[in-house]
Amino acid sequence: MRLLAPLAILAAGCVAAPALPPPDTPATLAAAESAFAAQSVREGMRAAFLAWLAPGAVLFRTGPVDGPAEIARNPDPPIVLDWRPAYVEVSASGELGLSTGPWRIRSKADPSRPERFGQFISLWRRPPGGTWRVWVDLGIAHPGPALWDAPLEAGFTPPAAGAGSVDEAEAAFARLAHASGHAAAYAAWASPSVRVYRNGKAPFLGLESTLGSPAALGHAQWTIDRHETSQAGDLGFAIGRFGPAKDAKAGDFVRVWRREAAGWRIALDVVDEVKAK
Numbered sequence: 001m002r003l004l005a006p007l008a009i010l011a012a013g014c015v016a017a018p019a020l021p022p023p024d025t026p027a028t029l030a031a032a033e034s035a036f037a038a039q040s041v042r043e044g045m046r047a048a049f050l051a052w053l054a055p056g057a058v059l060f061r062t063g064p065v066d067g068p069a070e071i072a073r074n075p076d077p078p079i080v081l082d083w084r085p086a087y088v089e090v091s092a093s094g095e096l097g098l099s100t101g102p103w104r105i106r107s108k109a110d111p112s113r114p115e116r117f118g119q120f121i122s123l124w125r126r127p128p129g130g131t132w133r134v135w136v137d138l139g140i141a142h143p144g145p146a147l148w149d150a151p152l153e154a155g156f157t158p159p160a161a162g163a164g165s166v167d168e169a170e171a172a173f174a175r176l177a178h179a180s181g182h183a184a185a186y187a188a189w190a191s192p193s194v195r196v197y198r199n200g201k202a203p204f205l206g207l208e209s210t211l212g213s214p215a216a217l218g219h220a221q222w223t224i225d226r227h228e229t230s231q232a233g234d235l236g237f238a239i240g241r242f243g244p245a246k247d248a249k250a251g252d253f254v255r256v257w258r259r260e261a262a263g264w265r266i267a268l269d270v271v272d273e274v275k276a277k
Contacts, residue, residue, distance in 0.1 A: 025090045026154035029097040029124060032132040033085040040083075046076035054125055054133035060272045063252055064225075064239060067137065078108040083120055086147045087195070089155035089258070089267070091230035097124040097132065098235070098256050100195065100268060102147045103139060117145050119197050121254060121270050123237055136237065138254050138270055146202040155258075162264075166236035166257045167227045169264035173255075174222035183216040191258060191265035199273060215269065221246050222253065234259045235267075242271065250274055 032052075040048035049071045053059075057067035086101035100121045107113040118141040125135040169189065177185035186194075186207070196204040196215045204213040220242045229236035236257045243250040251273035258267040 025094050026088045026097070029090055029099055029132055030085050030088045030152060030154070032124065033083075033088070033099045033101075033122065036134070037083045040081050044076040045079065045081045046071055046074070049134075052134050053137075054135050057134050058136045058239065060138045060252060062272075062274065067134075080106050080108060084148070085152060086150045087153045087155070089235065091232045091235040093230050093232035093234075095126050095128070096228070096230040096235050097126070098122075098268065099124060101150075102145060104145060104148070115145075116141060117148075118142055119147070119203055121197065121256075121268060123254075123256070136239070136254060138272055140197045140199045140201075140270060140272075142200055142202050144202065162259060164264060166229050166238060166264060167224060169257055170222070170224050170227065170238040170240075170255065173266070174224070178219055178221055181216075181219050183211055186210055186216055186266070186269075189264075189266050190269070191260060191267050194266050195268045197268075197270040199271075210269075215271075220244065220250070221248075236264075 036048055036052045039051060050068065053067045053071065055068060058064045059067035059070055061070060081103065082105075083103035084101050085099045088097065088099045090097040098121070100119065103118050103120050105116045118139050120137065120139040122134050123136040124132045126132045173185050173189045176188055190207050190210055192207050193205075194207055194210055196210045196213055198204070198214055201214065204210045204215065210216060221244070222240060222242045223246060224238050224240040226240070227236060227238040238253075238255045238257070240253055241249050241251070242253055251271050253269070253271045255266055256268040257264050259265075
């Protein structure tokens with residue numbers, strides 16, 4: 001991991017991605033995320049999301065939906081939504097990236113209302129010769145501005161050699177979680193630097209914190225619906241459903257996987273629970 005330079009320097013790295021991108025590629029993703037957030041504050045959430053979502057991008061609204069269509073059919077909400085990247089990571093092939101950090105919302109209709117806070121996770125895609133666009137977006141809410149003042153970190157690591165795929169790793173995690181519980185599954189499959197997000201809680205950063213979190217409690221059935229892997233084979237993600245049984249959905253999940261020296265490991269884990277009616 002390394003700290004990134006100030007945003008003015010970040011923006012200078014925005015160039016078309018070659019097959020093996022330059023070391024400043026995480027900076028170009030951080031600059032894109034920051035520009036996205038700045039447009040949201042300046043022009044409103046709706047305009048910003050329509051500008052930065054890729055065609056077919058996935059948002060979560062009590063389940064995954066077509067992001068551009070969902071945003072387009074609704075009016076701009078009466079809020080100011082602001083956020084910043086606290087951690088970015090880019091595949092060595094330069095076309096898939098992860099950005100995550102804190103968000104905050106204040107009301108336009110009633111500025112006296114307290115701000116709301118949380119964390120977002122965005123997966124970004126960049127086609128050859130193109131620009132970064134959001135491909136998957138999900139977030140959680142929690143009390144307080146956790147990580148708002150944290151320094152910006154970046155990951156840019158060449159892929160480690162190894163066999164297997166993201167869907168195989170996800171399936172092995174799910175089998176162990178169902179058979180032996182979540183604590184055993186995270187202990188076996190999470191990266192030492194894993195980030196785990198659960199609604200109502202500040203981020204759990206690192207394996208020790210994760211194993212002491214609500215995420216490590218109980219058992220569940222995890223069912224993968226979609227997965228993608230970078231061209232370099234070093235970064236990927238899975239989207240799916242979880243619940244007490246295969247056909248009993250408690251919510252949706254996004255898990256980001258990184259190929260490390262020990263093989264595929266969970267880099268980030270976030271769930272979107274189904275709200276009780």
